[in-house]
Amino acid sequence: MSDLRPILLVEDNPRDLELTLAALAKCNLANEIVVVRDGAEALDYLHGRNEYASRDPGDPAVVLLDLKLPKVDGLEVLEQVKLDPDRRRIPVVMLTSSREERDLVRSYELGVNAFVVKPVNFNEFHEAIQDLGMFWAILNEPPPLPRRGS
C-alpha cells in the first residue's frame, strides 16, 4: 500500500509550483500530490493539526521542500522534521534555486535525504522532478508505518 502515500510538495512560488506539478504529472503517479504554500502549513500537515487535523493519517512518501519559504523556511521545516523522533524517517528532498554551499552543507547536517538545485533548463528540471517522484514514490522502500495513535 506504500505507493498510495501522498507526495507533499512545499512550494510558495506559483510558477515553480505549476512547472513542478506539470513535471510530476508526466510521471503518471498514482500518488496524491498534496500542495502546501509555506513552512508553517507544511508542519501543520505533517503533524495533522489545524487545517489538516482531519486528514487521513499517515506520513507522505516524500516531502519535496523548497528552501526559501514564507513564515517558516525550508531549513527550519527540515530541522523540525529531522529532530522529531516520530517523523525523522520521512524522506525530505530539498528543492532550491540556490547553489549556495552553506545551504547544502546545512541541509546535509540536518539529515536531508537529497538536495536538488532546480536547473534553469526545463528539460533537465523535468527529468529531475520525474526522477524524484519515481524514486521516492515508487522505488524507494519507505520506512514502516510507525504505531501512532490508533
Added chain:
Amino acid sequence: MTDDLDICAQEPIRIPGSIQPHGCLVVLDPGSGRLLQASANAAAFLGVGEGGWTAGQLAELADLAGATAEEGFRPVRFAGRPFQLAVQTTAQGWILEFEQAEQPGEGPHPRLRRFLDQIDPMAEIGDILQATVREVRALTGFNRVLAYRFDGDGHGTVVAEDGDGQLPSYLELRFPASDIPAQARELYRVNRIRIIPDAGYEPVPIEPAASPIDGLPLDLGGCGLRSVSPVHLEYMRNMGTWSSMSVSLVVDGRLWGLISCHHGLARRIAAPVRAACDFLGRVVSHQIGARERHATAARRIALKRVESGLLVRLARVPNLREGLVANPEPWMELAGAAGAAILFDGEVGTVGLTPPADAIRRLAGWLRADRTAPLFRTDHLSAALPEAAEYADAGSGVVAVSISGLHDDALFWFRPEVVRTVRWAGDRRKAEPGEDGRIHPRHSFEQWKEQLRGRALPWSEAEAESAREFRNAIVDFVLRRAEERAALTEELQRTNRELESFSYSVSHDLRAPFRHIVGYAELLRQKEAGLDEKSLHYITNIVEAALSAGRLVDDLLRFSHLGRASLAMIRIDMNKLVAEVRRAVEHEHPGRAIDWRVGELPAAWGDPSLIRQALLNLIGNAAKYSRGRDPAIIEISGAVEADGTSYRIADNGVGFDMAYVGKLFGVFQRLHRVEEFEGTGIGLALTKRIVDRHGGRIDAQGTLGRGAAFRFTLPKRGKEERVVRS
C-alpha cells in the same frame, strides 16, 4: 663637571659668626627690647659710652627697629648722630645693621631716571647689559664692572664690561661654576646686592656666638654686613681686587647673571648708591625677562607656523614616515635641526645629517629603557651614551620624543658637533689643596683655552616645546589613522556582509524567472502540436535567451564566490585532471575532430575544484575557438619552473589580436561577437581569478587567425599551507 673647589660649597656661609667692619650689628628681642647679641664693634661704632648700653639707648634701638619696616637701608639718627640702618625681623630676633651716614649731596636718582629713559625697549639683551655696566660704573666709580651670564651648567661668561683699564679685561671669558658655589648662588638669588669694601678686612665677631633665642649661630643670610668666606677673599686678592660689589640679575625666579664690580683698592659705596644699583639690577632683570619671553614667543610662533604647514602636508599622505621624509625642510626646521629621523612601525626614515639607522634604533631602545619623560634633549649626547661619540659629527645634540606607549617609535632631531674653543679665566683643573689642607683658589687668572668636543649648539626652550607639541599632533595623527583604519575595516566587513547577502538572494531570486521562462516555453512547445516553423523558432530563441541569462547568473555567482571561498589545497595529479576535463569538453563538442596533443604534466599544488574550473575554461575555449579547423589541434603541455609548475594550453583556432591582450581577462570582455562564439565573457576573468587566488600568474599569446596559447603558473607548495581535503 665636578670641581675641586666644590669643597667651599660646604662652608657655613650663612653663619660665619662675624661681620665686615664697615658697619655694626645689634640683635634685639622684639618682645622685651632686651639686647641679645651684638658685633664686637657695636658699642664703639654707635658711640655708646664706656659704661655700656643704657636703658634709654636700648629703648631708642627698639623704637628704631619697630619703626623701620621697609627693606634696605634708610637714614636714621641714634644717640644724636646720623646712621644708615637696615632692620630684619627673624626668628632669632630683630637684626639691626648700622652703617655710616652719607655725605649730603646729589643722590643717584636723577642719573637713574635719565638711564631708564634711554633704555631702548627693543634693544638686544647684550646692548642693555652694556649700557647697564656703564651706568653702574658711573654711579659707583669702580675700576671695572662686568655682566656675567650663567649657562645651563652654572658656568658664567662675561658678556659685557666697562672699565678704566686699571684692572684686566675679562670680556668673553668663562668662569667655572665652582667660582660661585651653589649655596652662594642661592644666597645671591635671595639677597640681591652684596658689598665687600675691603678684601683685607678683619672680621668682627658677634657676641655671644650662639643666639640666646635658639642656641644656634646667628643666621646672617639676609645681612649685607655678613662676613664672607675666606676662600672668596683670597680669590679677590688673587684677582687683584680689594673691593667688590655684586648685583644679582634674577629672571623668573632664577639667577640669570650678575653685575659684578671690582676695584683695585678698598672702596666704600654709600647705601643710596647701592640702592640705586639694586634698583637698576631689578629693572634690567625685568627687561631681560621680557626680551627672553618675547624672543621665545616669536620663535614659538614661527615654529608653530612650520608645524601647521607640515601637518597639513602630512594629513594628505597615508604613511607618517613617508610623509615626513618627503618634507625634510619643515621637519628639520621644527627644532632648528640639521637632521631628523623617525622610527615608526619598525622602520627608520631619515633626512639631513643623522646617525646611521642602526644607531638610531639603539638610541631609541636606550631612551625607552632609561626614561619615562616623553621628551629627551641634550647638546652632549656622548656624555650620557658613550657610543654616541662615534657619530658626534651628526648627532652630538638630540631631541627625541616618543610617539608610542608600546614601541620604541620616536621622532628625533639631530645637531652636529660644534667644536668650540672656550677661554676659561685660569686653568680650572689646577686648584690643589694648600699646606693647611684647605683649598686655595687659583693664583693665576691667565686665560686657559679648552676645546669642547662632542657638543652641539644647545636647544632652546622654544625648540624643545616645538618638538613636544609636534609630537602631540603626531600622536593624534597616528591615533586618528588607526581609528580610520579600524573604521574602514568595519565598513569593509559590513559591505562584504551586504554583498554576500545580495549574492545569496541573487542566486535564489534571479535564477527563478529564467527557469520559469524556459519551463513555460517548453510547455507551450509540447502542448501545441501544430506550430509552424516560425513559431517554433521564436520559442527556441526564448528558451535560448533565458538559458543564456541563467548561465550568466551562475557564472557571476561563481566569480563572486571565488573571492571569498577558502582554498582547499592538495597535490593534484594534473594528468588525471586534464584527461577528465578533456572528456567533458569532448562531450560538449560531439562529432568534432580534435587532434589532442597532451604531454606529460607535472603535479600541481592547488584547490582541485578550482583548478578543474580553470582548465575547463581554458580547454573549453581552445575547443570553442578552433571550431571549423580541420583538424583542430589542442596542445597541452607542462613544465617544472624554478618557483612552481606551469601549464600551457594552445590551439590553432581564430586566435586574437595581441592589441587586445589587456582586455582578455576582464569581466564581460569579449573579443568576438556572440553569434560567432557563444559565452558570457566571464570565463577568462574567472580563470585569472582562480590563478591569482593561488598566488600564480597567467598570460596569453595570440595571432589573429593562427591560434592562441595560454600559460598559467602555480607556485610550489608553501610551508604554512596544509592539506584540508583528503
